[in-house]
Amino acid sequence: MTITKESFVDLQEKYNKVKKLLEEDSKLDPPNEPHLSKYSARQILIGMKASIENLMRSQSSEGPDTLKLTGAVYLYLGMVSLDTEEPSTGEKYLEKCKEIIEKYADIPEFILITLNMYNQFGILWYHREPEKSQVYLDKAEELYLHYKEKSAPPIDISDLFQTNIETFNSDIALKNMEKIYTLTLYYLAQRQLQMNDYDPIDWALNAATLSQFFMENNGFKQARHHLAASSYMLQKHEKELNEITEQDEVYEAKMETFKHRSADVARCWSKYGLILLARSKERLLNHTDDIDTNCPLSTDLSKLELAADSTISQEDLKNLDFKGIDVTLFESQITDQFVLTLNDARKVFLNSQQWTIKAQEYYTLDDLASDYIEIVLDQSQLYLNLLFFEDCPENQAKLHKRRVNLLEGILDKVNSQYYLQYCRQVWFELGRTYGDILDIKAEKLRESKGRPAPQTLTKINSLSEKSIHHYLNFINSLKNKITGELPAKIQDDEKAYLQALFHIAALYGRYITLDKELQIKKTESSLEYHRLFKEYCDKNTKAKELVPMEYEICKEMVDLLPIKILKLKRS
Known part of the structure; x- marks a missing residue:
């Protein structure tokens, strides 16, 4: 069945009210009524559920249009019930959600609802039956990895309530799917830690993987904590390995794995420092008179502004730290705040440099050249980011x-x-x-x-x-290996190719000499590369959009340089 536009508009308005109540108004609830806004949201959701059910009855049919909306409403009802400490009610709503949507799990319209639902089941059973919690979280991870292999982008839950499919934003949906998966990995790691049921190497790698998501979203507080937890687990595992007296083939295999994964975690630490310096640099470059308002100082993901249609709340991100392990020693090695001074930047740089050296102990040029080169390129970027703070x-x-x-x-x-x-x-x-x-x-x-x-x-x-x-x-x-000619259209490195032409043209023009013949030769070379740049952009008109300022300069130089060459020849 197809839902009428009027019905969609009504549901969309109610959904927006629910989102506002849960994500904005709930923060202002009085201490004596901490769930006031969530109770109001629940009443609206119950009304939405009734409206959808009436539509289904009036048209005597059901299909993906109504099922996805019903599933989303039941999901939110379940989440609100868990947030308001009503687990039994939450379980009923989540079970109803599961009954409706599970067979559609890997369809774009349903994937985010399903992943969220499995996570909520994981939370629900975390303290009751940890084994059952693990089953649901494993399902979430399996579904995510399976869906990632598909080419179809997911559809965000908020977009399910839109009438116009053209307005769907797949980028936001993909980001929200990554956020949901991040929570899945965190819940899995926390459960394994509490139950003492984990492989230390796998656990450390998962924690380090989580850190990558956090740091890329400016959540350096959470990223550092997860990297510190990863290092803590590896150190603990190393002590256990050192206590083994019989150093047989099994022991050697375990040591090899330990060295390999320790190098991987060292690379993650190095990336942390690299990204922290880069984001600190960006923040200062983009500063305004009101820097703390326009470029927030916080590096705590739970305090950062989330997308308006994010399916993850600030509440989800508040306590993403591992209970039962003390990681202070590892966290103290490097700051989790944006750096402002050369001295602070140098500390981050030196720590990151040490981690790259540690990674290169395993990733050597002789054995793993590609990884070695990538580490050196990271070292180069570390120097480049440090340069910004050096006056x-x-x-x-x-x-x-x-x-x-x-x-x-x-x-x-x-x-x-x-x-x-x-x-x-x-x-x-x-x-x-x-x-x-x-x-x-x-x-x-x-x-x-x-x-x-x-x-x-x-x-x-x-x-x-x-x-x-x-x-x-x-x-x-970039030239064709057989013909030795450049292609008419550069595919992968077009902007870099144009920038290289532009820089060469400028560099020939900067040559300092009193030799007139040499000066003429260098100026002619400058003209040649300015022309190559302009001719390429004129033939490939979209290329101008990549380098608009450089194109205008080249146009002007192609007219001016012949005059300069003529004057040099006459003088």
Whole structure:
């Protein structure tokens, strides 16, 4: 059956009232009536249930349109009952939800309802029958992993109450599905911890996996706690391994697994520091007069603003910490707050650097080259993020040089044919890094008084040449291996390709020389790359949208440089 637009509008209005009561009004409830708004929401939900049932009776049929709405309403009724400490009532509503929707579990309209329902069953049975709780949480995890293999995006619960399918936002639905799965993993880990029923390696990896979700959403408080719990579990497991006296093949296999997963957790810690520095940098770059309002200082996920149609509440995120284990020692190694000063940034950097070194003890270039290269690239990004907090130009140049040493070390050690994608990234980064050092040296030259020494000019020109060299390597790597020609349309690295052309054009124009012939040659090369840039954008018009400012500059330079070349030839 199809529900009329008028009925949909009525249900949508009521659903919005329920969301407001649960997510906004409930925070303002008086202490003597802590569930006032939730009780009001329940009354509206009961009315919605009656409205849907009347529609079904009046049209003598039921189908996905009504079942998904009924399932969503029963889910919310169950959640409200559990929140208001009425588990028996909550169980009845959740069982009814399950009866209605379970056979549709992996359909886009039903997936988020089902995952939420399994999580709620997991909470319901957590203290009653932990084994039953585990069954439901396992079902949630299995369903999530199964659905991830599908190409169809999920539909968010709030969108079920919309009349126009064109307005569905699959990005929000995907984010909400990830949030639900994060809670599933957390509930599983907490249950296993309480029942002392876990494999320490798997548990540590799950905790570290959870940390990735938290840090990517600025929840550094929760991310650090989960990483600390992961390290705590690995340390405990290491002590148990060290107590084993018979070091046979089984023991060796366990030690190998321990070393492998310890390196993985070290990489997660390193990522934590890297992302914390990056987000701190973004926060300061985007600051306004009212920084704490427009760029919140909190790194506690439960205090951050959630999407208006999020199926996860602040309440769900409040106490995501593991009971029964003391992780203070590991948490104290690094801050969970945004950094504001060079001194604070350096502490984060040094800790992160130590974790990359630890990870490289296992992920060596000889045995696991791809992982090794990725770790070095992370090290390079750590230096780049630290640079933002460094005001001294000389120190900035030193940090850039360390990046150069790291990146050129990759090129010296790996075969660019086998690791082309990585080398392509390294060439581009080196082109940009040498360009950054050039900027620092050129600024110092502008500020100096008197005639520059010949070696200073040689150094500046050398930096230009090295930057151009690496950008050209990047561009040449995009050529067809058989024809040796660049494709008419660059597919994967189009923006980077255009940026490389633009930088090369600018670098040729910065060459300092008193030799007129050489100056003409460099200016002609600058014109050539400006033209290549413009011609590509004119043929591939959408490419202009990737680099609009650079395109306008190139258009102007293509007109101006021929005049400059002519004047140089005449002088």
